[in-house]
Amino acid sequence: MSRRYTILGLVGDGIAGEIVPEAMKVLRAVEEAYDLNIEVLGPYDFGAKYWVDHDMKQGWDPAVTEELFREVDAIFKGPVGLPDLLRRLPGPNLPINMRMDLDLYANIRPCRLRPGVDSVLVGRKPGDIDYIVLRENSEHMYVGIGGYLSRGGVTELAIDDYVQTRKGCERIIRKAFEMAKTGEYKGRAGAPLDGKRRVTCTAKWGICKGDGLFKDIYHEVAKDYPEIEQDTTWIDSWSYYAIMRPNFYDIAVMPNQYGDIMSDMSGAIQGSMGLAGSLNAGEDHCFAEPTHGSAPDIAGRMISNPTSMILSVGMMLNWMGDKHDDRRLKEAWRGIDSAVDRTLGAKKVRTPDLKGKNSTSEFGSAVAGEVRKGG
Ligand code: IPM
Ligand code: MG
16 A cells, blocks of 8 residues: 545535536545555545635634645645625635645646547547646736726726746746647647647747747747747637647647636636646645636536546645655546546446536546546
8 A cells, every 4th residue: 555645625606516526426436446555634625615615714614724725745625615605705716716725837738639529620530639838826917916006986997917037937838848749638648630749839928028048048948949840829729729720739848827717718618627737846836626617507417527626636646646755646636637538438427517417426436436446
């Protein structure tokens, strides 16, 4: 048996209450199948609704402290935030606060067209699309520097400062090249079109100064990786090319806000937002959460697709495997990844976003069953 790991689980809002239990099912299956020893704290109730239900006195369950975020080996959480509460509560900013506090500078958001899934892009087959949006996660428009100018009780001006630093650019771009080397979190290393390992740098240099710095540092870092192909495209062009020739891309690295937007677009490209897993990763900490939000429009009907949550938890295990040099955790991630592929590929159990009739929990159980079977 491997060493004991402690993971903190947080539930969140909307569909979080449906998809987090399915990720737990898969985590338990993988624990058994790979002889892991994982203690899960919670999953605790967390997020905007919790805030309101508790009179906004207490942000979350008192058992969930910021110290605990740092003490555990990793965290997974369902999406948080509800539209009506967005302006009133700090809750919806929670993922951003956690990213900053734990210095989780890399947001890894794979876009892979999996077996049995139709892309919205006509004619694209599984295996044709397999790239990663590597979103810088600690700078740009989301640092919260700025403010309002109010005169006579009227808000007349709002400013957000866009911040890009050498340190921030350097570390995310280096990570992009390292990820191109290993093929981590992808079906296979390289771009589907030609098998080439390629790092695409995309932003809006020439217009935004921070993006100019981002590109300059990209060229500096690229010198250390002569074996990896370089590719630079403005972010507006990239949104076009990602749709026209998604098979050309391997790792696409971009500043924070562009990554936020492009990862939702990539949700559509890979067939459903419900398939979009993601990992917020730093050197010492990580937390896993789906790319999508809490989807209040479909919450409560058990029709949500838990794959995004399941894959995010799998990515978290892989990150822990790297950190602790624990092969079993890395195998567990591959076990989850391929169990998802087999379940989707069999086309027997599918949620409505993929034109199926099964519930969230039927799909989660099917993936857990595949994990137990192995393969
Ligand atoms: C995401 C989300 C978050 C973000 C929100 C909920 C703050 O959209 O993780 O992509 O913008 O980063
Ligand atoms: Mg987003």
